[in-house]
Amino acid sequence: MYRETQIIESAKTTSPNGGPDAVDDGALVINVGPQHPATHGVLHLVITLQGETIQKIEPHLGYIHRSIEKMCESLSYRQFIYVTSRMDYLSAHINNHGCALCVEKGLQLEVPPRAQVIRVLMDELTRIASHELWWGAMAMDLGAFTPFFYAFRERETINDIMEETCGARLTMNYMVPGGVMYDIHPNFQKRVKDFIQLFTNKIDEYDDLVTGNIIFQNRTQGVGVLTAADAISYGCTGPVARGSGVACDIRKLYPYEVYNKVAFDEIIETAGDSYARYLVRIKELKQSVRIVEQLIDNIPEGDFQAKTKAVLKLPKGEFYSRVETARGEFGVYIVSEGGTTPYRIKFRSPGFSNLSALDHISRGCKIGDLMAIMGTLDLVIPDIDR
Amino acid sequence: MAFLKQYISDVYRAVSSLLKGMKTTGSYFVRPKEIITQQYPDNRASMTIPERFRGEVVMTHDENNEHACTGCTACELACPNATIKIVTKFDTTPEGKKKKALDTFVYHLELCTMCNLCVEACPTSAIKMAQSFEHSVYDRSQLLKKLNKPGSKLRAGVE
Numbered sequence: 001m002y003r004e005t006q007i008i009e010s011a012k013t014t015s016p017n018g019g020p021d022a023v024d025d026g027a028l029v030i031n032v033g034p035q036h037p038a039t040h041g042v043l044h045l046v047i048t049l050q051g052e053t054i055q056k057i058e059p060h061l062g063y064i065h066r067s068i069e070k071m072c073e074s075l076s077y078r079q080f081i082y083v084t085s086r087m088d089y090l091s092a093h094i095n096n097h098g099c100a101l102c103v104e105k106g107l108q109l110e111v112p113p114r115a116q117v118i119r120v121l122m123d124e125l126t127r128i129a130s131h132e133l134w135w136g137a138m139a140m141d142l143g144a145f146t147p148f149f150y151a152f153r154e155r156e157t158i159n160d161i162m163e164e165t166c167g168a169r170l171t172m173n174y175m176v177p178g179g180v181m182y183d184i185h186p187n188f189q190k191r192v193k194d195f196i197q198l199f200t201n202k203i204d205e206y207d208d209l210v211t212g213n214i215i216f217q218n219r220t221q222g223v224g225v226l227t228a229a230d231a232i233s234y235g236c237t238g239p240v241a242r243g244s245g246v247a248c249d250i251r252k253l254y255p256y257e258v259y260n261k262v263a264f265d266e267i268i269e270t271a272g273d274s275y276a277r278y279l280v281r282i283k284e285l286k287q288s289v290r291i292v293e294q295l296i297d298n299i300p301e302g303d304f305q306a307k308t309k310a311v312l313k314l315p316k317g318e319f320y321s322r323v324e325t326a327r328g329e330f331g332v333y334i335v336s337e338g339g340t341t342p343y344r345i346k347f348r349s350p351g352f353s354n355l356s357a358l359d360h361i362s363r364g365c366k367i368g369d370l371m372a373i374m375g376t377l378d379l380v381i382p383d384i385d386r
Numbered sequence: 387m388a389f390l391k392q393y394i395s396d397v398y399r400a401v402s403s404l405l406k407g408m409k410t411t412g413s414y415f416v417r418p419k420e421i422i423t424q425q426y427p428d429n430r431a432s433m434t435i436p437e438r439f440r441g442e443v444v445m446t447h448d449e450n451n452e453h454a455c456t457g458c459t460a461c462e463l464a465c466p467n468a469t470i471k472i473v474t475k476f477d478t479t480p481e482g483k484k485k486k487a488l489d490t491f492v493y494h495l496e497l498c499t500m501c502n503l504c505v506e507a508c509p510t511s512a513i514k515m516a517q518s519f520e521h522s523v524y525d526r527s528q529l530l531k532k533l534n535k536p537g538s539k540l541r542a543g544v545e
Contacts, residue, residue, distance in 0.1 A: 079466035082501040146411055153422055167438040167515065173501045181502065185438065208410045214400040 027055060034063045038141045038371050041381025045358075052366050057359040064385045072345040077103045077177060077312040080345070085171035087349060088383035090130040091325040093122045096175040101256060102321040102332040103177040106314035112303040115179030116257040121295050122166075122174060123323075124288040125192070128199070129158040130326035131281050131288075138278070138375035139210050142219055147210055154202055157195050161188065177312060179305030192296050196289055203285060211282060220274035224361040224373035227272055234360065235353035238328025239284065240377055243277035245270040250324035262294050277376040313340055327351055327378055351383035435517040440500040443470075443493055444516040445533040452541040453534055455512035457488035461504035469498045487540060491533040496526055510544050 028049045034042040042063035048056040068087060072080040081099045085092035097119055104111060111119075136151030159169045165185040166172040174181050210216050226236065231244040241248045249266040251259040267283040269276035314336035322331040328350025335344040354377050362373050414420060426433075435441075447453050457474040475489040491513075505513055513533070523529060 075466050078464070078503065082466060082499060082503070156422070163439055164436040165438070167436075167440040167502060168500060171499070173503075176506075181506065182438070185436075205410050209407045212403045213407055214403045 026050070032370070038374065039381070040137060040379070043355075043379065043381045043384070047367070047370070049367060052368075054362050054365050054367060054370065057362050057370075059355055059358065061385050064382050066382075066386065068386045069345050069347060073342055076340050077314060077342070080342070081175065081177075082171070082173040084347070085173060086382060087347065087386055088325055088327060088330070088351065088380050089170055090133055090380055091126050091327065091330075092171050093126040093174060094323055094325040095330060096173065097123055098321060098323040098325075098330050098332045100175040100177050101323065102319050102334050103312065103314065105321055106317070106319045106334065106336060107177065107308070107312065109178055109306055109308065111179055111257070112306055113258075113300045114302040115304050115306070117295050117299050118180050118184055118304065119175060120257050120259065120262070121192070121292060121299075122162075122172075122180075124291045125158050125161065127288045127326045128285055128292075129155050131285050132158075134281060134326075134375075134378045135206065135210070138378075139216070141371045141375045142216060144210065144213075144216070147206070150202070150205065150209065154195075154199055157191075157198065161191050161195065164188065164191070176305065178308045179303070181305075183304045184299070189296055189299070192292060196293060196296075200289060203282070203289075206282065211278070217275065219369070220278060220372050220376070221271075223274045223365060223369045224376070225272045226357055226361045228270075230357065230360060231272075234357040236328070236357050237350050237353065238324070238326070239267075239277055239280040240328065240354045240357070242267060243269045243280045243376075244272035248329070250322050250329055254322065256321075256323060258295070262291050264288075264291050274372045274376040281378070311340055313338065314342070322348070325350060327380065327383070328354060347386060349383045349386060351378075351380050355379055355384055435519070437517065438515075439517045439519070440502055440515040441518045442495055442500075442516050442521065443498065443504060443513050443533065445491060445513050445535075446511075447535055447538055448541065450541075451535060451538045453488075453512055453538050454510040454541050454544045455488045455491060455534065456510060456540060456544060457486055458509065460507045460509060461513060464503045464507035466501065466503065467497045467499060469494045470504060488534060493531045493533050494529065495521060495531055496529040512544075 030047050030049060032045040032047055033039045034044040036043075039045070044060040044063060046058040046060060047054060048058075066086070068083055071083060075083065081096050081103075084095040084099050088095055103109075132151040132155040136148035136155075139145075139147035139151075162172060163169050165188050166174040166181070226234075226240070226244045228245045230236075231241040231246050236244070236246075237248050245268055247253070247266060247268060250256075251264075252266045264287045267280045267287065269280050314334065316336055316338040319334045319336070320331060322329055324330075329348065330350055331346075331348030333344075333346040333348070334342045337343040358373065358377060362370055365373065424433075445453050445455060457472055459472050459474075462470045462472050471492040471494075472488065473490040473492065474486050476484045477487040479485050500515070502515060505515055521529070
């Protein structure tokens with residue numbers, strides 16, 4: 001028997017809680033994924049339908065599990081950072097940043113001011129690129145194909161900037177313990193300013209194309225409502241929780257690097273539906289632009305990397321650091337026994353917790369609404385599965 | 387009556403929002419210069435790849451076919467994926483002493499993730515990242531490379 005068939009059979013027969021979870025007669029159990037264009041990866045959802053109404057969603061993971069946490073245990077503190085680019089590949093810089101911060105915390109290393117500003121600039125550019133891709137892909141899920149090309153057009157500019165300074169377009173491995181790998185490229189400031197100028201005009205274009213569109217609004221408003229209490233109890237973070245009115249921006253609550261010196265707003269919407277989550281991300285684009293504008297002319301002179309020993313050894317103990325990725329809170333927990341490799345590493349990825357709310361908020365929705373809900377949760381499957 | 391009013395205003399709002407979006411898209415018909423499609427691979431000659439782009443690891447050789455690799459295996463230790471394997475041999479110096487030297491620099495391009503840690507670790511800047519990116523071949527064994535050229539030797543003065 002195929003694995004999918006087994007899962008469907010078990011979904012029909014078992015009712016773990018008895019009452020509300022029990023599948024009625026005449027319910028239809030279908031698979032969405034693991035190969036489905038709207039899941040953007042190998043996410044497998046087993047959906048129980050009553051007619052067109054969703055009764056229950058069971059996500060099945062494991063299709064892209066690479067045991068990254070276990071892999072990191074055999075890599076040194078310099079080496080393990082590059083692996084984390086492969087988790088949430090759309091915010092690779094920010095993942096690397098979180099790991100570098102945790103190692104620096106263990107080493108009690110002071111990062112030079114120039115490196116701090118470069119890191120924040122790269123983080124915000126990554127956030128813009130990530131939200132752009134989300135915007136294009138989400139509109140595509142809802143049937144609008146043109147936004148995808150518009151989003152990729154601007155994202156390409158960021159990728160070119162990254163390529164010039166970091167040497168790679170997606171998995172940069174630019175953050176190293178103690179700073180950044182190399183200094184910024186001489187063209188970097190000019191190109192970022194050009195991009196900002198181009199991009200501020202384009203955000204209005206996005207609003208005309210999708211945000212104000214009546215079809216889009218009708219498909220997202222009031223769909224997949226997540227209350228603030230549920231967002232907290234499911235551990236949702238990032239734009240998903242902020243769309244429900246939970247203030248959870250790590251950049252504001254636990255500022256790292258130079259985030260306490262730049263002015264930006266934490267975007268909070270209170271409706272909790274798909275449209276609110278959409279608005280949070282669109283407005284965050286403008287805030288990221290604001291941060292980049294403040295910092296791009298004020299990169300302090302100095303070293304881009306602190307002096308570190310050739311072999312890094314963390315003292316015995318436990319270290320935790322967190323950063324705000326484009327999807328929410330990303331935490332790195334390192335247990336060190338005093339050696340050159342971590343004894344245990346745990347990553348707290350935002351996608352996993354956000355996915356756990358999917359079943360709760362989709363119950364009672366129609367199957368067509370599922371795409372709007374999944375789109376605004378902004379799931380990156382390698383981040384969920386690791 | 388209120389229902390009718392609501393209905394008409396909804397229709398007006400819907401049509402105007404759709405027209406607004408179509409105006410945005412349609413305006414690109416008259417602004418063809420803003421279209422950014424690249425005709426790859428026809429534009430290979432005019433393409434510019436940034437000098438920091440990480441395509442593959444290469445070893446730099448000068449005009450005398452000399453390289454700067456001492457065979458210290460710092461890159462091998464820095465590599466997270468066991469991409470690099472360094473085979474060393476013992477050379478006899480003019481003074482009659484035996485000295486460790488590079489025999490073969492084995493590089494597995496199929497395992498490499500272009501993280502640049504080996505280039506950072508190299509104390510003599512013997513290796514660097516090249517900008518080539520079209521790596522597809524018909525057989526996996528073709529991706530196994532020997533980076534030091536045949537007959538090459540260590541540049542004098544590099545320790």
